[in-house]
Amino acid sequence: MGGMAKAERVGVRSSPLGTAAVLSAVLIWAFTNTLIKLSPLPALTFALHRLWLGAALLVVVLTASGRRLDRRIVRASAPGGVLLGVEIVFFFSAVKHTSIADVAIISALQPALILGVAGPLFGERVTRREIGWTLVSLLGVGIVTVGSHGSPVWSLEGDLLAFGSVLAWTAYFLVSKHARATVPTFEYMTVVFVVAAVVLTPIAVVSGQPLGGIHASDWLLLVVFVIGASAGHLLVTWAHSSVDVSVSSLLMLAQPVVSALAALAILGEQVTAVTILGGLVVLGSLAAIVTRAARIGEARELEPPDLPQL
Numbered sequence: 001m002g003g004m005a006k007a008e009r010v011g012v013r014s015s016p017l018g019t020a021a022v023l024s025a026v027l028i029w030a031f032t033n034t035l036i037k038l039s040p041l042p043a044l045t046f047a048l049h050r051l052w053l054g055a056a057l058l059v060v061v062l063t064a065s066g067r068r069l070d071r072r073i074v075r076a077s078a079p080g081g082v083l084l085g086v087e088i089v090f091f092f093s094a095v096k097h098t099s100i101a102d103v104a105i106i107s108a109l110q111p112a113l114i115l116g117v118a119g120p121l122f123g124e125r126v127t128r129r130e131i132g133w134t135l136v137s138l139l140g141v142g143i144v145t146v147g148s149h150g151s152p153v154w155s156l157e158g159d160l161l162a163f164g165s166v167l168a169w170t171a172y173f174l175v176s177k178h179a180r181a182t183v184p185t186f187e188y189m190t191v192v193f194v195v196a197a198v199v200l201t202p203i204a205v206v207s208g209q210p211l212g213g214i215h216a217s218d219w220l221l222l223v224v225f226v227i228g229a230s231a232g233h234l235l236v237t238w239a240h241s242s243v244d245v246s247v248s249s250l251l252m253l254a255q256p257v258v259s260a261l262a263a264l265a266i267l268g269e270q271v272t273a274v275t276i277l278g279g280l281v282v283l284g285s286l287a288a289i290v291t292r293a294a295r296i297g298e299a300r301e302l303e304p305p306d307l308p309q310l
Contacts, residue, residue, distance in 0.1 A: 015242040015243065017239075017242065018239040018241075018242035018243035018248075019239075019243060019247070019251065021235040021236070021238055021239040021243075022235065022236055022239050022243060022248050022251045022252075023251055023254065024232075024235055025231075025232035025233070025235040025236045026232075026251065026252060026254050026255045026258060027258055028228050028229070028231055028232040028235075029228075029229065029232045029255065030104070030255055030258035030259040030261070030262040031228070031262045031266070032224070032225050032228035032229050032232070033095060033100055033103075033104075033259065033262070034100060034262050034263060034266040034267055035221050035224060035225045036092055036095045036096065036225070037095055037096070037100065037263075037267055038221060038266070038267070039218060039221045039222075040218070041214065041218055042096070042209040042210065043092040043093040043095070043096040043209070044089065044092065044093070044200070044203065044204040044207050044209045045204065045209050045210060045211055045214075046092060046222070046225075047088050047089065047092040047200060047204070048197070048200055048201060048204040048211060049214065049222050050088075050222055050225055050226055050229070051085070051088065051193060051196050051197035051200055052197045053222060053223065053226045054193045054197075054226045054229070054230045055190070055193040055194045055196075055197045057226060057227075057230065058186070058189055058190040058193050058194075058230070059190060059194070061186070062186060062187065062190045065186075067184075067186065067187060069187060069190065069191060072182075073183050073187050073188070073191060074191055076179045076182055076183050076188075077179055077183055077187070077188045077191035077192055077195070078191060078195050079175050079179075080172055080175045080176050080179055080188070080191075080192045080195075081191060081192040081193070081194065081195025081196045081198075081199065082195060082196070082199055083168055083171050083172035083175060084168075084172050084192055084193075084195075084196040085195065085196035085197070085198075085199030085200045085203075086168045086199065087165055087168035087169045087172055088196065088200060089200060089203055090161050090162070090164040090165035090168060091103070091161075091162070091165040091169070093158075093161045094106075094158050094159075094161035094162040094164075094165055095158075096158075097155050097157050097158030097161060098155045098157075098158025098159055098161075098162065099158075099263065099269055100259050100260075100262070100263040100267070100269065101144070101256060101259055101260040101263055101269065101271075101275070102158065102159060102162065103158070103162045103165070103259075104255045104256040104258075104259035104260070105141055105144050105256040106159060106162040106163055106165075106166055107162065107165065107166045107169065107252065107255060107256075108137075108138070108141040108252065108253050108255065108256050108282075109138075109163075109166050110166055110169060110170050110173070110249050110252055111134050111137070111138070111249045111250050111252070111253060113166075113167075113170045114170060114173070114174070114245055114249040129289075130289055133250075133285045133288050133289040134250065134285075134289070136281065136284075136285040137250065137253050137281070137282050137285035137286060137289075138253075139281060140253075140278045140279065140280070140281030140282035140283075140284075140285060141253065141256060141278065141282060142278070143274060143275075143277055143278025143281060144256050144257070144260070144274075144275050144278035144279060144282070146274055146278070170249075173245065173248075173249065174245065176188070176192075176236075176237055176240060177240045177245045180237060180240040180241055181241075185234060185237050185238045186234070188237060189230075189233055189234055189237055192233075193230075236248065247289070250286060250289055251286065253282050253285075253286055254282065254283060254286055256278075256279070256282065257278075257279035257282055257283060260275055260279065
């Protein structure tokens with residue numbers, strides 16, 4: 001990933017619109033992810049149809065809008081598709097094996113991974129204050145973990161799958177940030193979904209999970225999931241040019257809290273007082289770091305980035 005590094009900047013930056021886009025994606029994903037558990041389809045069967053439906057939707061919209069893909073766009077976007085395909089294999093399998101809150105909590109390890117590479121890759125020099133708030137937020141995630149551990153839907157296998165998911169998601173996040181410097185949002189996501197679907201197809205076939213026998217109710221869940229999840233991906237990808245990767249990864253820490261509430265409302269997965277306490281710690285630390293990031297973005301006399309194209 002050579003050539004990513006830029007001149008270092010002290011502190012991290014975000015725009016109100018970019019922050020709102022990432023938080024909207026977190027909210028959408030928290031609720032759409034419950035559909036994976038609601039669906040009777042096996043994990044990879046659901047994932048395969050989800051990706052091909054999403055890819056078809058984006059291709060149709062891209063073609064209708066008169067936009068075209070070229071070799072440069074495909075080359076820049078394909079690595080993100082490979083990583084997203086791998087991530088979806090882990091993530092969907094994890095959701096089927098353990099609680100949604102647990103999967104989201106393990107995913108919250110992402111900021112710790114991001115902070116170590118944001119400087120060398122993107123010139124984002126994270127200060128001690130940001131590191132401090134990150135540690136506080138991870139403490140909150142730990143409290144949420146204590147609150148959900150021992151749940152009847154928890155499993156070690158599910159947690160290990162979730163760990164594989166966060167590694168692949170972190171790599172996808174960084175590759176996407178880099179690609180978005182030269183590739184518009186819609187073109188990027190179209191290539192990503194097509195490549196991810198191609199990657200996942202042989203994995204689903206050799207898994208032995210049944211790929212047919214899908215009923216009308218299954219298609220309904222799939223369509224709702226595809227629309228919601230695709231909207232979330234577009235929002236996060238769009239935000240990459242106006243929100244530093246350090247900030248956007250931290251915003252993802254809101255997902256364990258929102259996911260726990262969504263799982264309670266839709267699936268009946270219980271939320272304990274300890275989980276609520278941890279959620280408040282996470283949200284408080286997020287508010288602190290995002291507020292500071294927004295101030296830095298306004299105070300700096302930087303050239304405003306061009307609004308990414310949709």
